[in-house]
Amino acid sequence: MDKYPSKLLETAVNEFSKLPGIGRKSALRLVLHLLRQDSESVNFFGNSLIQLRNEIKHCKVCHNISDTEVCQICENPSRNHNVVCVVENIRDVMSVENTQHFNGLYHVLGGIISPMDGIGPSDIEIESLVHRIEKGEIIEVILALSTTMEGDTTNFYIYRKLKGLDVKITTLARGVSIGDELEYTDEITLGRSLDNRVPYESSIGK
């Protein structure tokens, strides 16, 4: 255990090293960096975290994080309110937004069904998704979860919950990534790409 020359320093290092992926050496480096900044910047940094934690809201429609009761995406009249993209978390919303290929709404599950981690269907926002769809405005649900066992399980659970309702259920196309060389593509992805091959014309957007 390192000995720190100051209790204040030790406390700050302890706090930083609780963050994921930050060990005690990195934590010390970050804290010493902050010590070299002016007092105002450090106050702003500390307060921005406190304010974020205390004032952030979750959109009551899609559960994305938001500064307002209903988020900017759900409130935006120029977005397509008939299509909902179901994602695991906030970062996935940002990933999909960054593609600029989607103009519908989102539904953030806030997790994924994972019996190993003790996360069941009732721990994530599946019921509220069903309620949203029962209202009738949504005509397509896009399941955009990770291609992992947990993602597939969650997809299937949602599919079973929704299949009685009058809604189209789609999922992301799986296949060889753009720019990937075939010899380095894993065999499961390549196999699925073969099974789900598409007419050439559609691949070039015709």
Added chain:
Amino acid sequence: MDKYPSKLLETAVNEFSKLPGIGRKSALRLVLHLLRQDSESVNFFGNSLIQLRNEIKHCKVCHNISDTEVCQICENPSRNHNVVCVVENIRDVMSVENTQHFNGLYHVLGGIISPMDGIGPSDIEIESLVHRIEKGEIIEVILALSTTMEGDTTNFYIYRKLKGLDVKITTLARGVSIGDELEYTDEITLGRSLDNRVPYESSIGK
């Protein structure tokens, strides 16, 4: 540029990504981690940084960081007040302390002479080192700077400043690291190790 669903989130991510070695993706991951912690922990984290920056002191004797006017090392009567180890920064104090091979005092320069970065002798705590030694209590100064060009320059500058005073000036032994294989040792280190070879008996502590 990523679009964030919330201004508060964006501000916190901006602040985190100002830290060295933390990009925007890592910053987002850290911020979302904090969002999942309870409010009290995040308040404590933020306040620990603010408090550190506003309340930390530098020891007026050795310039190490400290919670008090004079640090615990300088104030400790059981340490040897006749030997001073000169180091570049606070982390080096911790490194030397961790060896448990040193029981003297420190002098933290707060940097190293580096013309490339515009850091000259007057920008670091060399004058105050000379004043400490002029008081007469110190009989040995150990120069413990990095073995870089800047470290060597700083060593030599301090040596010239001190050589007229009645004080023994020593430096860390340079050589092959313990546990290193010869074939992977760089040639400069190996060359110096040969030049400065020591009687075998002294290497085994006789």
